[in-house]
Amino acid sequence: MPIVFLIIVGAAAGFLATRLMDVQTSVPVTVxxxxxxxxxxxxxxxLALAMTGLAFGFAGAVLGALALIWLWKTYFRG
Structure with a gap:
């Protein structure tokens, strides 16, 4: 089923792309x-989402470290 879906979506995307770029092609080439x-x-x-995920993971790690330092300074350091 995913192959059929890919062909249908590919045909629609190819049709739209060839029309936007003003290219005349046959149906198989368009698909x-x-x-x-x-x-x-x-x-x-x-790839872009993976890189974004890594960046958000790093930002989360920094924020978590800041929160732990704040807790340590506030409650455990006389």
């Missing part, structure tokens, strides 16, 4: 453009 574009786009999006 291939859309499917390959979907694969490349999803890989780039996953």
């Amino acid at each position: 291939a453009i859309g499917v390959l574009g979907a694969l490349v786009g999803s890989l780039l999006l996953r």
Whole structure:
């Protein structure tokens, strides 16, 4: 089922992309453009989200460390 969905979405994306870029292609080429574009786009999006996740993880680690230092200074350091 995911292959069929990829072909349908790829056909729609390829059609839209070829019209926006004003390129005249056959139906199989349009579908291939859309499917390959979907694969490349999803890989780039996953990479961007992974990098963003790492950045948020680092920011969370820094905030957590700051909170622990604040607790230590406030309650445990006479």
